[in-house]
Each structure stands twice: as C-alpha cells, then as structure tokens.
Amino acid sequence: MRILVKGAGVAGLATAWQLYRHGFDVTISESRERAGLGASGFAGGMLAPWCERESAEEEVLALGRLAADWWEAALPGHVHRKGTLVVAAGRDAGELERFAGRTSGWEWLDEAAIAALEPDLAGRFRRALFFREEAHLDPRQAMAALTASLEEARMRFLFGAGGKAGGHDRVIDCTGAARIGRLPGLRGVRGEMLALETGEIRLSRPVRLLHPRHPIYIVPREAGRFMVGATMIESDDASPVTARSLMELLNAAYALHPAFGEARLVETGAGIRPAYPDNLPRVSEDGETIHVNGLYRHGFLLAPAMAGEVARILLRQRQFERKAS
Structure with missing residues (x-):
C-alpha cells in the first residue's frame, strides 16, 4: 500500500514515522522548501498533558499521557523529562x-x-x-531529527513545487491551517x-x-x-x-x-x-483521503495519538485486502 502524507509539520512527520514503523511505503509532500516551517516551528514543545487539562477536556490528558514515551522511542535523547x-x-x-x-x-x-x-x-x-511526570522537547530539533530519520529509512520527501504527487493508494492530509474553510468547523x-x-x-x-x-x-x-x-x-x-x-x-x-x-x-x-469547535483533534475519512487536523495548541502532545489512529485505520484496510486476495 503506497501512502502519500501531505504536510511536513508535526502531524505529518509523526504520521509518516508511525506508518513507516508498520512497513508502509510512505512519501511525504510539503509545499514549503523544508519540513517544520509552519505553525509547528513556533510551538513550545511541552509534553504536558496534566497542565493542559486545566483548560482542556479529559480526552487531551488521556491521549497525551504517553506522548513523551512515543517521542523518546522515535528520537532517543531529545525528550527532557524534568517536569x-x-x-x-x-x-x-x-x-x-x-x-x-x-x-x-x-x-x-x-x-x-x-x-x-x-x-x-x-x-x-x-x-x-x-x-x-511532564516533559518537553525542542520542536525544531525534533522535526529536523525525524526528517533525517525518515530520509535515512529511504522515505521520500517532495518539497516546494514538487510537492504534488499522484499514484498513491491513500492520502493522509496533515496540512493543518491550509484546510480552514475546506473542512467543516475548522x-x-x-x-x-x-x-x-x-x-x-x-x-x-x-x-x-x-x-x-x-x-x-x-x-x-x-x-x-x-x-x-x-x-x-x-x-x-x-x-x-x-x-x-x-x-x-x-x-x-x-x-x-x-x-x-x-x-x-x-x-x-x-x-x-x-x-475544531471542541478544540480536540480529529482523524476523519473522505473517500481515499484521511484528514488529520485540529491539533490546536496540542501539536506535539497529541500528534502521536493521531498518528496511531491513522495507522490503525490503514492496518485494518491492509488486513482486509489480504484476506480478500
């Protein structure tokens, strides 16, 4: 199954990494000249689900509790667990x-x-x-390291004018604010x-x-x-x-x-x-496109959970296609 991930911010890079770990053939497209130039590059990088719970729903805590572990597994040495x-x-x-x-x-x-x-x-x-129990990381260093790891694993990046690509089985749209006015309620x-x-x-x-x-x-x-x-x-x-x-x-x-x-x-x-209106992220399907959006102020905290949800959708599809064949 060939997967195109659109957007190389934190949501796109985390999703691409999760899919790579499950053996998918992944291409990442980005309209800018390199990864991390959108809102993700201005993030605080705090993996702080208990602090965020003060002004967010319980789901933010539930989805974010394992974020530090996910980032540490993906990028050893980049997570600072100092509370x-x-x-x-x-x-x-x-x-x-x-x-x-x-x-x-x-x-x-x-x-x-x-x-x-x-x-x-x-x-x-x-x-x-x-x-x-909370932690933090440097967003720009983390995205640069994740990009380098994906490139080392021979995942393809298409930057700038070459960011459009076809011929893929599924598209994962992680373009964030670019979808405002196109996704209902965003x-x-x-x-x-x-x-x-x-x-x-x-x-x-x-x-x-x-x-x-x-x-x-x-x-x-x-x-x-x-x-x-x-x-x-x-x-x-x-x-x-x-x-x-x-x-x-x-x-x-x-x-x-x-x-x-x-x-x-x-x-x-x-x-x-x-x-979105409830300030919670969503993974939604529209034909062959899966949208990951609405991460609001919780990009690095909740991107791992959203990436996991995308992986579960595609793994179920892959299992169904194998049984059908």
Whole structure:
C-alpha cells in the first residue's frame, strides 16, 4: 500500500514515522522548501498533558499521557523529562489554587523546594505547583531529527513545487491551517511567541506563570535561549507579532525574573493553529483521503495519538485486502 502524507509539520512527520514503523511505503509532500516551517516551528514543545487539562477536556490528558514515551522511542535523547513548574505572583496566588482544582498530577512546593528545583528563581515565589511526570522537547530539533530519520529509512520527501504527487493508494492530509474553510468547523487560532537570549538566568524545565489575563510559559532551549509564549487570538491572520502582544509577553517574562529585561530579543513569530469547535483533534475519512487536523495548541502532545489512529485505520484496510486476495 503506497501512502502519500501531505504536510511536513508535526502531524505529518509523526504520521509518516508511525506508518513507516508498520512497513508502509510512505512519501511525504510539503509545499514549503523544508519540513517544520509552519505553525509547528513556533510551538513550545511541552509534553504536558496534566497542565493542559486545566483548560482542556479529559480526552487531551488521556491521549497525551504517553506522548513523551512515543517521542523518546522515535528520537532517543531529545525528550527532557524534568517536569513543569507553575508559579504565580503574590497578588495572583489564588490562580494557583484555581489551576490545581482543575487538573491533577501535581504536588505543592514551598519556597525552599522551588529554590532547590530552579535556583535562579530562589526567593521570587512562595508556592508553586510541580508536575513531575511532564516533559518537553525542542520542536525544531525534533522535526529536523525525524526528517533525517525518515530520509535515512529511504522515505521520500517532495518539497516546494514538487510537492504534488499522484499514484498513491491513500492520502493522509496533515496540512493543518491550509484546510480552514475546506473542512467543516475548522477555524484558525493565532498564536504568537518570542525568543529571548541571556546568560543571566538558567532554567531546567518549562515554567508557567499564571495571570488572570496574560498567562505565559517560558521554555528553556540550548545556548541560553528561551521560548516565551503564547497568545491565543481567535483569528486566521498570520501577520507578524503585534506590538501589544510583544509588550504583554515581555512584561510577563520580566515578572518571572528581572534578568529577562536585559535579554536579547532574537526572534518573534506568529502561527495559525487549526482548531475544531471542541478544540480536540480529529482523524476523519473522505473517500481515499484521511484528514488529520485540529491539533490546536496540542501539536506535539497529541500528534502521536493521531498518528496511531491513522495507522490503525490503514492496518485494518491492509488486513482486509489480504484476506480478500
């Protein structure tokens, strides 16, 4: 069975890898010149199902609990299993109680425990929630490594103008926001991020700073870089980051630690995240095409589960065809 996967973002690459592992003949097409140039490249890369459960349905937790294991199996050494720290300024301490009441998998930390976990945050917060079982990865490194692994396994990539291909038994459409207006109910949610660089502060894990209006997360990268995100705006406008959003993200980063006030702003970015009305992803069939879409803000967390669902559909079809022959 020859499979064409359309789209080389996180959904397409994860699906291609899952199908390769089951022995399918896979070609990946992408309209851009390389993988990971869409919204996936602006992701936080947090494998944080318990934190996400605070504002999402139980299904996000159920589908995402094994995501870190999937990524570790696919890309050994790329997953950092150091948990997630959730903090709030003193005036917003009630936000911690509210957050804790809407999810599970956490433990309370006092000021000394926060300092032991993240020394550069010593004395800045009296209490925190620690989600010990969560993990994170660098999205761009992960997608580059997954692309390299697929190429090494002789899976074919068709980039740019050569991204259209025919002669396949099934098509898996993972083109995300490109399907807005074509798949019923799919809408765009704009997310904005920035990257800061500084040697004045070190963090070992993602830190979420709660705020009634502007909650943010800061994810450490290599070489003193930090990804700061993200806004959520109901819009499919992919224009550059707005001045308002930039100020909100920078102010929140400064509130986490004043050292971010002297950091270098090395990147800003905006991406359109496709979402269905219930904000849950879907795998749907339309003739010979299988659509994987609606991953919203949970791309790296839920792509493995969606890839598994696609594999189950195709494995059932392959088994039926073998019996029929």
